[in-house]
Amino acid sequence: MNKHLSTGIEWPQLPELMSMCETATLQKGIQLAHSGAVHNVSVEKHTANAIVRGSYDYHVSLDCSTSLSAACDCPAAQYQNVCKHAVALAMILQDQDLLANQQSERETIKKHLQSLGEQATLEMLLDYLEEDEYAWNALLTKIEIHDTPAVYGDLKKLVTQALPREEIWDWRESSAYFHSAHEQLSMIVESMRSLEAEQQWKLIQYVVQRLNKVLEYIDDSSGDRLDVEALINTHMPAILAKLNWSEQAKAEWMFERLTHYEFDVFPSIEEHFKSVWQTNTCFLNLCRQAIEQASQDESGWNLRSWAMPLIEQSTDWREVVAIKQKIARTLRDYLEIVDVFIDNHEPLEAEYWLAKARKIASQYELNACDEAQFRLYVELGEIHSAWTLANRQLEQLPSFQRYQRLAKFKQNYQVEDDEFLTRVERIFKKAYQPPSDRFSQPDVTDALVLFYMDNHQLSEACDWVLTRKVSTNVLLKLADAVVDEKPDNTLSYYLRVVTVYIEQTNNDAYTSAIELLRKAESLLEPHEKQKAKFYSEVAQLASTYKRKRNMLKLFKQHYAAHL
Structure with a gap:
């Protein structure tokens, strides 16, 4: 942080801003600051405010009371931690000359208003307010x-x-x-x-x-x-x-609005009125009566809405599970009951409700039943059965996350299975599907590469992606992992991803492509041969995509010396 002499406040320096926003955002903010777009800067305690002029006038503020936070009414601020307008204000706060100029403008206007006299100033203020x-x-x-x-x-x-x-x-x-x-x-x-x-x-x-x-x-x-x-x-x-009002009248008012909505925008009875209903026994009794009198075809939403206050107020898990049993209509309801019994070490009752769940489960939903069965086996101490079931699930629905859970389970319960890794590798190879423009399944597309990386088999991972597509984020992860031993591969993988971004043909993608090139350039710094090849490849990219004018502009901005 840079301590500004005029304010005594620590304002953010470039390295801190760089960590909070993209390079392009930082550069645009610096340009705004030096173009004179920042006006009406004011500082109060640890907060600075200003208006930054662009397509519109944007109100921006920086707060450095604890950690840096920014607020702006521009559209980009809705998804960026620090937008270019906030960067511009930060630059002004760091630059003594720019800040002095701002303060000078303020003093000039202040003196002018004082010279007009009270009536003229009042009329001017009224004119502004009328607008x-x-x-x-x-x-x-x-x-x-x-x-x-x-x-x-x-x-x-x-x-x-x-x-x-x-x-x-x-x-x-x-x-x-x-x-x-x-x-x-x-x-x-x-x-x-x-x-x-x-x-x-x-x-x-x-x-x-x-x-x-x-x-x-x-x-x-x-x-x-x-x-x-x-x-x-x-x-x-x-x-x-x-x-x-009587407690009964308040209860009836809240109960009616628990499931029926007069307006689209209205406080939540469950959340916002909790301080009122949690001590209102009439309201809780109305919820109990509604559950007792509900028909079998009552909507799940209503049942859960009535049950929620009772469950929240209960301190006895047996009472909670009794409420859940009364409103149980769907597979989801049954499996929630199974979880409660397992969590409270009642496996036999869990087994009963799991059997009920299987009877109503569709073929797709049976996987959720198997997940509950796995937990039940563990609770019963049937580790071999749990292991067998989990391996069958992995084969039916391969994913790297499922493998990770299995590997952790194997370690925790000291399961002996010498063929485990070989079997997982075979499953992931068989399940592989390349991503397409319209549809991709990262669970099966990336599973084998992530598996190899998890087991430090980087050469096998490189061999696999040589002729096969994987998700861009996984390819970049592999590129970063092999840079010391295989810098040629790192360069190749980054170029593959950069090409994907450029071919999306939009400015955000172009910016991402340049940022990836800058990162690759940094990674290859210790490798002179690959770095020289990197600049050659950048020149080739610029030539190949010269018709994409905005992309070419970025190439010239960052790599003019190598084109």
Whole structure:
């Protein structure tokens, strides 16, 4: 970390940022910083905020209070830990000259506003607010709440104002809409604390109703409404608890909404109302009655919803298994009961329920029964039977993970089987299927290579992939493992994967291809012959894919000296 003299805060250096984002993201962020795209930088305690200009103005913040975390309202921030806008802000914070320029701009504007006089500055502020509908409404809400005592009718109008009905399809507009709504609703919820509980209840229900109504007209696929949802999820149960209702009335209200949904967006009775129902015996009794009276064709969802509170409140495993037995309708239900009996060392009862499960299992589901049978054999101490069954499962459904479990079991229980590794190798060879563009099965495609690597048979793994395709991530794993002894193979494998990425013909894939080439270049640093060949191969790739202009641009950017 680099301690900035002006703020006394440790801001991230390049190595730390490089570990948190891709090389391309880092480079774009540095370019943004030096192009003057970062504005309105402010630092408060351990947090820095700024606006970074690009296609839009993005609000970005960096928090270094414990470890580095970044937040930005750009689309990329939804899947990147650190986006290019956050990198740009970090660069500004590290560079004394750039930061001084930011501070100078702020002081220049401040002095200008002071020179205008109070009335002119006020008019300018009003003009800016009028251009931002959401900021305008948020300020109005704040003023009305501050200047007048809380009245139900007035607060209801403010809820409507906070959640206006608008058709919104752009993610930036949606973000601004719900940011403003959350700001206003937070003030409204705080103000309504002075109302009677019944009025609070009516108001929070109206918030739910209004939110669901406006969501019919807003594309909120980015989840901007979640802060408003969280506000409802926190306060609605707390208000219900304060209502002067009987325990029976509260129980009936919660029970009805346990399985029937009036709105798409609504707090979960199971999760958010737990603090209310866990001490409400009437609610728990309603759940018991529903289970007792349920027909055989009752939906599994309803049965599980009724059983959940009873199971969560129970401290006796026998009571838990009794509840599970009453709602058991499917193979999944039966096998859950088997697991409970095995976990509590009751193998005979587990055996009974496993037999019931097998009777209703389809051919595909019998594998799940075999998994339970394996656990049962172990519980009974029948290790040989467990071993035989597990080997049969491996042959029927080959996978490297299943082999790993078998190998660990063999070691833990000291099973003697000299043919085990030879048998597994034969099974994986027989099961191999090359990946295709439309369909791939990594369990059988990669199993043998992973098996060889697990047993330190790297030469055998290299021989196998010489003429056969495997998943790119497995091929790269092998490439890294053999670089010291077989650098030629490492180069070959990386080039195979790079070619796959380039032929996907999109910018993200091109970026990944360059990153893989950079990694291969680093791995081959101690191997002069292979490194020279690497640059020759890069030149050949650039020639082969010269029609892919964006890829060629990246080749020229990173390897111009070798083209």
